[in-house]
Amino acid sequence: MKRILLTMAAALAVNAAASAKSVVVYFSAEFGATRAVAEQIAKITGSDILEIKPKVAYTKADLNWRDSNSRTTKECHNLATVRPEMATALDISFYDTVYIGYPIWWGEAPNILYTFVESADFSGKTVYPFCTSGSSGIGGSARNLARNAKGDWKSGKRFSRTVSEAQVRDWK
Numbered sequence: 001m002k003r004i005l006l007t008m009a010a011a012l013a014v015n016a017a018a019s020a021k022s023v024v025v026y027f028s029a030e031f032g033a034t035r036a037v038a039e040q041i042a043k044i045t046g047s048d049i050l051e052i053k054p055k056v057a058y059t060k061a062d063l064n065w066r067d068s069n070s071r072t073t074k075e076c077h078n079l080a081t082v083r084p085e086m087a088t089a090l091d092i093s094f095y096d097t098v099y100i101g102y103p104i105w106w107g108e109a110p111n112i113l114y115t116f117v118e119s120a121d122f123s124g125k126t127v128y129p130f131c132t133s134g135s136s137g138i139g140g141s142a143r144n145l146a147r148n149a150k151g152d153w154k155s156g157k158r159f160s161r162t163v164s165e166a167q168v169r170d171w172k
Helices: 002-019 035-046 072-079 111-119 141-146 165-169
Strands: 022-026 048-051 098-104 126-132 157-159
Touching: 002 126, 022 035, 035 098, 035 126, 035 165, 048 098, 111 126, 111 141
Parallel strands: 022 048, 022 098, 098 126, 126 157
Antiparallel strands: none
8 A cells, every 4th residue: 555655655756856847038129139048948948938028028228228318228217117018018927947037237137027926926936037148247137036925936047148958057
């Protein structure tokens, strides 16, 4: 009888592992660096992939970090109040693991990431934030996103635009 119970427990564990699903959710701007890393993570982990798209797309002028009147500058300096609308809602309800990717803007995640994080339910999920940047680190962006959501948020990771597949594999 014990042997049958152990076999049933093993079968349940295998079924639970087989039903575990992961998704890479990302927002990518001007250069597509975040998209490239998101695609690598999805390929390596066998994850589905979803893109966060703003309802009003960012233009090149909007992304000009040298212009104090650009859209991104204004959004990032008003982090607590500005929430750009997403083009479509993203459903992560049937995923157990969520990778969230974004470019770093002024040491922070773009505000549209807060729009997503505040609209999604991360309860019972493991979350791996990652960012892309040519020079800036991830800073407190991953912790700040985690403050706005439930779930088991892991330490974030910064990747450069030229990240290798081996570096992505070594991440977790």
